[in-house]
Structures are given as structure tokens and as C-alpha cells.
Amino acid sequence: MHLAKHQRRPRLELKLRHHPDNLHALYRESEDLVERARWHAIWLLTTGHSIPEVAQIxxxxxxxxxxxxxxxxxxxPMADLRLQNPGQPPLLPPELQEAFRQxxxxxxxxxxxxTIRNAAEWLSQRLGRPVDPRRAWSWMRRLGFAPLRPRPRHRQAxxxxxxxxxxNSS
Structure with missing residues (x-):
């Protein structure tokens, strides 16, 4: 929608689909905080408050x-659906995690x-696809392991x- 310089936005009208008492009940009974705030805003709009007043309240x-x-x-929906997204399943299913730990x-x-490379190769063979060494490192750390490496030595020692x-010390 393209508005001229001094033209106002069209007034938003509330298309009431619930009785105000039902909106109040939805607002009061909601467990999700985002959903509760949205129902509260709609209920306030039905009771005659303007949009700026509701925003301030x-x-x-x-x-x-x-x-x-x-x-x-x-x-x-009024609920915050981002919280219902389970995300991707983990790279390693539980049985493969235990096999990797063993x-x-x-x-x-x-x-x-x-080493991290050895762990990445092991995971690649089991999963049937390449696994980045950084991913192997993260799984080693998640399972409580750290890669072994020699102690640092000074070059001029x-x-x-x-x-x-x-x-002399022993």
C-alpha cells in the first residue's frame, strides 16, 4: 500500500469473533505469556480503548x-508457536551415542x-556420510571426553x- 505524503493509514477495524467476556476469560486463563498479552490487547480493544492506549497500558x-x-x-493463532518447534533431531541417535562412548x-x-580426526572417521563410517572434525570434537566434549595431545615443549629447552x-627431583 503506497500512501501519499500526508495521507493517513486506513483505520483498523476489529472483526469481533468472540464475545468480550470470552476474550477476558481467554486472557485470564492463558498459560503462555505471549498469548496472554495478545488476548489482553484484543480484550482491551473490545472494551473501547484505542490502539495507542492499549500500547501504553x-x-x-x-x-x-x-x-x-x-x-x-x-x-x-495467538500463541507463540516458536516454542512448539522441536528443532532437528540430534546427529547421533541415543544408541549410536552409547556406541561412540564405548x-x-x-x-x-x-x-x-x-584424535578428533579418528573420531570424525569413526562417526563418518557409522553414519554413512562425512562428519566434520569440529562436530566430532563437540560430540566428544558432550560425552565427557577430550582429545589427548602431548604437553607443550619449549623450542629452546x-x-x-x-x-x-x-x-634429581625423584
Whole structure:
């Protein structure tokens, strides 16, 4: 909709589909906070409050009240449906998680040490698709493991002095 410079928006009309008493009951009985606020806004609009008044009473913007009114007029649900999205299933089903945990407890078949790359290869074979080493790292950490790596050594360290220190300290 393209409006001229000084033209106002068309007035939004509430297409009442519920009795105001029913709207009040929906507002009071709602468990979801977003849904409750939306029903409250619609109920206030039915009791004669203007959109700016409802926005001020509820502490929301005028745009939010207008969007809520559009939602009600179109018959869309008032609940926040984002919370009902279960998301994607995990990469590893529970039985494969346990198999991976058991495999990490044993020495790696090839070289005895589980590296991130070894873990990624193991997961790739079981899943039948490539697995990024970073994903293998996250699953190792999630299962309580960390990859083994040697302690850092200083480049200019004197191996003879270190060996002598080990002999004297024990």
C-alpha cells in the first residue's frame, strides 16, 4: 500500500469473533505469556480503548498492537508457536551415542589414541556420510571426553638439563 505524503493509514477495524467476556476469560486463563498479552490487547480493544492506549497500558509499541489486531482479524493463532518447534533431531541417535562412548573408552584400533580426526572417521563410517572434525570434537566434549595431545615443549629447552632435573627431583 503506497500512501501519499500526508495521507493517513486506513483505520483498523476489529472483526469481533468472540464475545468480550470470552476474550477476558481467554486472557485470564492463558498459560503462555505471549498469548496472554495478545488476548489482553484484543480484550482491551473490545472494551473501547484505542490502539495507542492499549500500547501504553501494556507497555508495547503501537506496531505490536496493530500486528496483534491483524493476527486476530486473520484468525491466526495467538500463541507463540516458536516454542512448539522441536528443532532437528540430534546427529547421533541415543544408541549410536552409547556406541561412540564405548568406542572412546577403548584404544583406537589403528594407533591407540583417539584424535578428533579418528573420531570424525569413526562417526563418518557409522553414519554413512562425512562428519566434520569440529562436530566430532563437540560430540566428544558432550560425552565427557577430550582429545589427548602431548604437553607443550619449549623450542629452546635443553633436553639434558631436563633429564638431570627429573633425576634429581625423584
Amino acid at each position: 501494556l507497555g508495547y509499541s503501537i506496531r505490536w498492537v496493530r500486528d496483534t489486531l491483524h493476527r486476530y482479524n486473520e484468525g491466526r 568406542a572412546l573408552l577403548e584404544p583406537h584400533p589403528r594407533d591407540g589414541i583417539w 635443553d633436553p639434558e638439563a631436563q633429564a638431570a632435573f627429573k633425576k
